[in-house]
Amino acid sequence: MTEVLVEALPEREPPVGDAVEDIFRRAEVVRRRRVRALLAAAALAVAGIVAVGYACTTLLLPAAPQRAAPRHVPAGTGSTSVPDTIRPVLAASGLRVVAREPARGDGWRRYRVLAPNGRSRGVIEISAYRAPNGLCFPVRGHPGVCARPDLAASGVAYVRYTADRDVNWQVNQVVARFPDGRVIVVQATGERGTGSAATGRPPLSALVAARIATDPRIAAGFGEREGEPEGEREGEGAGDRCAADCPVLMVPVKPAGG
Amino acid sequence: MHMRSDDDEGLRRFVADRFPRLRRSAFLMCGDWTVADEQARATLARLVADSRRGVEDPDAYAWWDLMRAFAHRPGRRERVFADANGETPERVLLLDALHRLAPLCRAVLVMRHVDGFEPDEVADVLGIAAERVAAYEAAGVRALRELVTTS
Numbered sequence: 001m002t003e004v005l006v007e008a009l010p011e012r013e014p015p016v017g018d019a020v021e022d023i024f025r026r027a028e029v030v031r032r033r034r035v036r037a038l039l040a041a042a043a044l045a046v047a048g049i050v051a052v053g054y055a056c057t058t059l060l061l062p063a064a065p066q067r068a069a070p071r072h073v074p075a076g077t078g079s080t081s082v083p084d085t086i087r088p089v090l091a092a093s094g095l096r097v098v099a100r101e102p103a104r105g106d107g108w109r110r111y112r113v114l115a116p117n118g119r120s121r122g123v124i125e126i127s128a129y130r131a132p133n134g135l136c137f138p139v140r141g142h143p144g145v146c147a148r149p150d151l152a153a154s155g156v157a158y159v160r161y162t163a164d165r166d167v168n169w170q171v172n173q174v175v176a177r178f179p180d181g182r183v184i185v186v187q188a189t190g191e192r193g194t195g196s197a198a199t200g201r202p203p204l205s206a207l208v209a210a211r212i213a214t215d216p217r218i219a220a221g222f223g224e225r226e227g228e229p230e231g232e233r234e235g236e237g238a239g240d241r242c243a244a245d246c247p248v249l250m251v252p253v254k255p256a257g258g
Numbered sequence: 259m260h261m262r263s264d265d266d267e268g269l270r271r272f273v274a275d276r277f278p279r280l281r282r283s284a285f286l287m288c289g290d291w292t293v294a295d296e297q298a299r300a301t302l303a304r305l306v307a308d309s310r311r312g313v314e315d316p317d318a319y320a321w322w323d324l325m326r327a328f329a330h331r332p333g334r335r336e337r338v339f340a341d342a343n344g345e346t347p348e349r350v351l352l353l354d355a356l357h358r359l360a361p362l363c364r365a366v367l368v369m370r371h372v373d374g375f376e377p378d379e380v381a382d383v384l385g386i387a388a389e390r391v392a393a394y395e396a397a398g399v400r401a402l403r404e405l406v407t408t409s
Contacts, residue, residue: 005368006371007348007349009285010349013281016277020270026299026303027304027307031307
């Protein structure tokens with residue numbers, strides 16, 4: 001059978017030519033291809049490990065804890081459910097304002113004012129209180145003395161306060177009391193620690209702060225029950241000390257009979 | 259025979275010696291000189307590339323690689339007749355009879371009766387039991403004789 005099979009081979013075979021050189025050239029190509037395949041597999045493995053790591057961290061680890069909601073919000077006031085109608089009023093005054101965290105709570109809102117170049121010009125804090133039995137507009141440093149308020153056209157009584165001796169802590173504050181007993185306090189604090197009177201100037205002048213504080217839209221921007229006295233406030237001035245993140249006023253207000 | 263790529267001269271001698279033999283075996287497996295030439299070159303190129311890591315038995319490697327390429331490829335009888343120009347009718351009919359066999363049976367016959375491998379070597383290269391090599395060989399020889407005599 002061996003002879004038979006060998007006979008199956010043609011008598012004339014194609015010439016070998018440069019087969020040996022070609023084989024060695026192909027071998028080099030094979031080697032390079034294997035190296036590339038190895039590198040690609042390594043890159044794929046690294047990418048796979050990164051993808052698995054990313055998936056594990058995003059799917060298995062708990063999400064970053066959200067900042068706790070202001071503890072000062074009493075049940076039923078629904079302060080966070082009240083749409084922010086104050087910010088548009090401030091924006092209408094030509095201010096570029098953004099929320100500043102903590103941005104809102106029961107009876108108060110906080111905004112950052114930005115310059116056209118995006119730099120912070122300071123903070124505006126607006127808070128609401130109830131003084132149905134009247135309000136002694138405080139005189140800073142003189143407890144028991146009441147300031148004589150100005151009267152806006154809408155019948156709102158207000159007092160302006162300015163502190164600009166310290167260039168690193170300049171504040172304009174306005175306390176306004178509406179005829180229905182609602183008190184609105186606008187406090188504008190310039191950038192602190194700038195070392196410059198101009199740079200640390202409050203974002204609102206006392207005049208503009210007064211116009212905002214006496215604007216009925218600002219008062220309407222708070223919920224009906226926001227700013228009502230709470231047990232923890234009894235016996236002390238509103239804005240004097242806060243259990244949460246509410247504004248600490250330069251001049252605390254003390255509703256009469258509150 | 260152990261082979262490493264640092265023995266470049268020995269590797270070249272091996273390739274130069276085995277290439278015609280491998281190409282003949284490939285031709286008997288496929289009946290096409292062009293395919294046989296290409297397959298023999300590809301097989302020896304892989305052998306040379308792998309010799310960097312050391313190849314224990316280069317002959318076993320080469321025929322294993324070659325026969326693996328034809329393991330599932332049926333014989334191309336139409337190619338046998340198309341390339342019959344200048345060949346004797348007996349040789350054409352013999353080649354055609356060979357290509358009527360199953361690929362594994364054909365591989366056993368080629369390795370045993372053309373390349374001169376022992377049955378256990380054929381079993382190792384093709385990855386089958388030695389008993390099956392003997393069975394394939396007996397069946398292949400019988401079928402080939404019948405085909406040749408009835409052609």
